[in-house]
Each structure stands twice: as C-alpha cells, then as structure tokens.
Amino acid sequence: MSGEKNTEAQIIAAAKKIFMQKGLAGARMQDIADEAGINKAMLHYYYRSKDKLFEIIFNEAADNVFRVLSAILQSDMPFREMIAAIIDNYIDNLIKNPYLPVFVLNEIHQNPERIVSRFTKSGNSPDIQAFMDKVNKAQKKKQIRSIQPLQLLLNIVSMCIFPFAARPLIQTVSGASDQQWKELMEERKALVTEFILRALEP
Amino acid sequence: MSGEKNTEAQIIAAAKKIFMQKGLAGARMQDIADEAGINKAMLHYYYRSKDKLFEIIFNEAADNVFRVLSAILQSDMPFREMIAAIIDNYIDNLIKNPYLPVFVLNEIHQNPERIVSRFTKSGNSPDIQAFMDKVNKAQKKKQIRSIQPLQLLLNIVSMCIFPFAARPLIQTVSGASDQQWKELMEERKALVTEFILRALEP
DNA sequence: GTCTATAGCTGGATAGAC
DNA sequence: GTCTATCCAGCTATAGAC
Numbered sequence: 159m160s161g162e163k164n165t166e167a168q169i170i171a172a173a174k175k176i177f178m179q180k181g182l183a184g185a186r187m188q189d190i191a192d193e194a195g196i197n198k199a200m201l202h203y204y205y206r207s208k209d210k211l212f213e214i215i216f217n218e219a220a221d222n223v224f225r226v227l228s229a230i231l232q233s234d235m236p237f238r239e240m241i242a243a244i245i246d247n248y249i250d251n252l253i254k255n256p257y258l259p260v261f262v263l264n265e266i267h268q269n270p271e272r273i274v275s276r277f278t279k280s281g282n283s284p285d286i287q288a289f290m291d292k293v294n295k296a297q298k299k300k301q302i303r304s305i306q307p308l309q310l311l312l313n314i315v316s317m318c319i320f321p322f323a324a325r326p327l328i329q330t331v332s333g334a335s336d337q338q339w340k341e342l343m344e345e346r347k348a349l350v351t352e353f354i355l356r357a358l359e360p
Numbered sequence: 361m362s363g364e365k366n367t368e369a370q371i372i373a374a375a376k377k378i379f380m381q382k383g384l385a386g387a388r389m390q391d392i393a394d395e396a397g398i399n400k401a402m403l404h405y406y407y408r409s410k411d412k413l414f415e416i417i418f419n420e421a422a423d424n425v426f427r428v429l430s431a432i433l434q435s436d437m438p439f440r441e442m443i444a445a446i447i448d449n450y451i452d453n454l455i456k457n458p459y460l461p462v463f464v465l466n467e468i469h470q471n472p473e474r475i476v477s478r479f480t481k482s483g484n485s486p487d488i489q490a491f492m493d494k495v496n497k498a499q500k501k502k503q504i505r506s507i508q509p510l511q512l513l514l515n516i517v518s519m520c521i522f523p524f525a526a527r528p529l530i531q532t533v534s535g536a537s538d539q540q541w542k543e544l545m546e547e548r549k550a551l552v553t554e555f556i557l558r559a560l561e562p
Numbered sequence: 563g564t565c566t567a568t569a570g571c572t573g574g575a576t577a578g579a580c
Numbered sequence: 581g582t583c584t585a586t587c588c589a590g591c592t593a594t595a596g597a598c
Contacts, residue, residue, distance in 0.1 A: 183386035264466040270528040316522035326472040357559035
C-alpha cells in the first residue's frame with residue numbers, strides 16, 4: 159500500500175514523457191518503467207496494457223489541444239481581443255509543452271479514428287461554429303475585410319503551432335540557440351497577432 | 361537477373377509508401393515486402409538493413425522539403441512574385457505528397473541529427489540568407505513594412521505546411537469531404553498569398 | 563536473383579514468491 | 581503492491597537451396 163496513488167501518478171508522468179517523445183510505436187514499456195523508477199510488471203498491474211496506458215496519455219494531450227481553443231471561443235470578447243487571446247494562449251501553452259504538436263499530429267495520422275471519437279465525445283471540443291459566427295459578424299460590421307472563416311482559423315493556428323512542430327529544423331536552419339528560440343517564440347505572440355490583424359484590415 | 365533494376369525501384373516505391381505512413385518505428389519489413397510484391401529476404405539482399413533502407417527514403421523526403429524552397433530562393437524574381445511562387449509551389453507539392461509533413465516532422469523530432477547532417481551536406485539546402493537579404497531590400501525600398509525576415513519565413517511556411525500535417529483533425533472539425541479538402545487547399549494558394557501581402561503592406 | 567526456413571533477439575504480458 | 585523470472589509473439593536478419 160506504500161505507493162498506490164503516488165505510483166499511479168509517477169507512471170502517468172513517466173508515460174507522458176516517453177510517449178510524447180517517442181510515440182506509441184517507438185516507446186518501450188521498459189523506458190517508461192525506468193523513467194518512473196519502477197519495473198515493467200507494475201505498469202501492467204496498474205494500467206493493464208501498453209495500449210490502455212497510451213490511450214490515457216493521448217486523450218489528455220488531445221483535450222489539451224482542444225481546450226486552448228474552446229475556452230476562448232466560448233468567451234464573448236470583441237473580435238480583435240479574441241484573436242490576440244487565441245495566439246497568446248496557444249504560444250504560451252506550446253512553450254510549456256513543446257512535444258505536444260508532433261505527438262498529436264503523428265498519432266492522429268497513424269490512427270485518425272482516435273481523434274474523431276475524441277472530438278465527437280464533446281466535453282471540450284472547440285465550437286468552430288461560434289468562431290465562424292464571430293468572423294461573419296465582424297465582417298458585417300466592416301471591422302475586417304471578407305475572408306472565409308475556416309481559412310482564417312487555419313492561418314491562425316498554423317502560425318502558432320507549426321514552428322513548434324518544426325523546431326529542430328528551424329533551429330538548424332537559423333542557427334538559433336535554445337535561448338534564442340524561446341525569445342523568438344515570445345516575440346511571435348505580438349508579431350503574429352499584428353500580422354493577422356493587418357491582413358484583415360478592411 | 362530478371363528483376364534487378366526493376367525490383368530495386370519497386371522496393372524503393374514500396375518503402376516510401378510504408379515508411380511515410382507508419383514512420384521508422386511503426387513500419388515492418390514485412391509490410392514493405394508485401395507492398396512490393398516480393399519477400400522479406402529481398403529487402404535485405406538489396407538494401408542490407410531496415411535502417412539503411414529508411415535512410416534512403418528519409419533523405420529523399422528531406423531533400424524534397426528543402427528543394428521547394430531553395431529553387432525559388434535562388435531565382436531572382438521580384439519580392440511579391442517570390443512570395444507567390446513559394447506558396448504556389450509548396451501547396452502544389454503537398455497536394456501531391458500529403459504524408460510528407462508529418463513524416464519529416466516526426467522523424468526529425470525522433471532523431472534531430474539526421475536533419476542537421478542533411479542540411480550541412482549542402483547541395484540543395486535553401487539559402488536562408490538570400491531570403492533575408494531580399495526581405496531587407498524590399499523593406500529599404502518601402503515595398504513592405506518592417507518585419508523580421510525569419511519570422512516572415514516562418515509565417516509563410518507555417519500557413520502552407522501545417523494544414524497538411526493536421527489534415528485528419530481539420531477534416532473532422534470542419535466536416536469536409538476529401539473533395540472539399542482538395543478544393544480548400546487549392547483556394548489557399550491565392551488566399552495565403554493575398555493574406556501575406558496585405559499583412560506586409562507598408 | 564529469388565525463395566523458404568529458421569536463427570536470434572526484443573519487447574509486451576503474466577505467474578508466482580514475498 | 582512490488583519484485584524476479586519467464587513465456588511467447590513478432591520482428592530483423594541470415595543461411596542455404598534452387
């Protein structure tokens with residue numbers, strides 16, 4: 159009875175780290191056990207199988223991706239503030255979770271059904287319709303020029319997420335140190351917001 | 361002597377398909393053999409090991425990613441045309457190679473040294489400096505407003521590549537069919553170009 | 563060159579002692 | 581609950597016949 163809750167949490171933390179870095183196929187139960195400072199048998203004792211353990215980690219990660227969007231879409235800030243909030247929150251979140259994009263993108267790609275079911279399961283799926291309504295409303299009011307809402311949303315999340323997915327490549331190409339990388343991403347918060355708002359000027 | 365050159369090419373084509381979809385860790389030599397219509401032993405006869413075969417496929421894919429950029433960066437078109445050309449070529453290329461982004465991103469992430477060595481090996485590494493010079497020159501001429509060139513480049517490639525990396529998620533969220541997806545991406549060529557040029561207006 | 567058979571190893575999962 | 585030992589499936593790689 160010594161570990162129990164504690165061991166459980168340690169396993170989740172270790173699994174998160176390993177799965178995020180190596181993906182489902184690349185991760186080894188032994189890696190996770192080592193990371194958690196226990197042995198393989200315990201993993202099965204608590205979480206039955208590799209797949210079950212993975213599912214927990216993946217769902218948590220997928221929810222994380224959605225949550226950032228949906229929280230903001232549900233609020234009713236003015237259009238420009240909403241854009242700024244989406245970008246600020248995404249980039250902040252990704253600075254804290256650098257492996258998230260590649261992990262989620264890769265596993266979705268390997269098994270698309272996973273994300274479909276997670277999205278349908280509602281709870282915190284982002285309300286895309288609400289976003290579209292807001293864009294259309296801002297257009298009617300002549301606050302922004304005409305643009306297809308889905309394409310705008312793609313532009314926003316692309317500019318937020320992609321640099322993190324391509325980080326090793328970007329650091330190689332640009333020769334940026336880890337410190338410079340962080341500064342570059344911090345700069346992006348204001349820069350991307352301004353970039354988008356300028357592009358939308360009527 | 362029957363197959364020879366032909367068999368070799370068949371193996372590469374099959375390996376490309378399987379590795380692109382499943383990645384290094386997820387792919388099985390048996391999958392590749394099945395796809396090529398031969399048996400496992402042949403793979404080793406021609407390419408020695410799984411790692412060697414993978415390296416060939418990965419290098420080809422990485423070069424592809426770089427080539428799109430470097431060809432345009434080497435030409436000396438006017439600034440606005442260069443932007444349009446980068447976007448057109450990237451999106452066209454990705455419509456033809458939908459698995460490319462996730463594959464390259466994921467494998468770079470698993471083993472960053474791979475891309476570093478590929479980039480250093482020159483040949484067709486994109487000339488980032490040339491891009492930066494062009495942006496600075498356009499700024500001096502007051503053709504565009506002030507922006508850090510690297511950030512601009514990130515914005516451009518992000519908007520081109522990310523949607524393809526996130527395709528299953530986007531189709532789920534938006535409910536787009538495969539046909540609608542293709543139309544959406546075709547639309548993006550003009551849309552992203554206009555979006556960027558508007559954001560850069562002085 | 564191409565195939566079948568199999569060696570040799572890795573890794574997920576379980577049995578059973580404590 | 582936790583550990584050690586072990587089973588067994590699946591995989592890469594090779595040996596050897598044709």
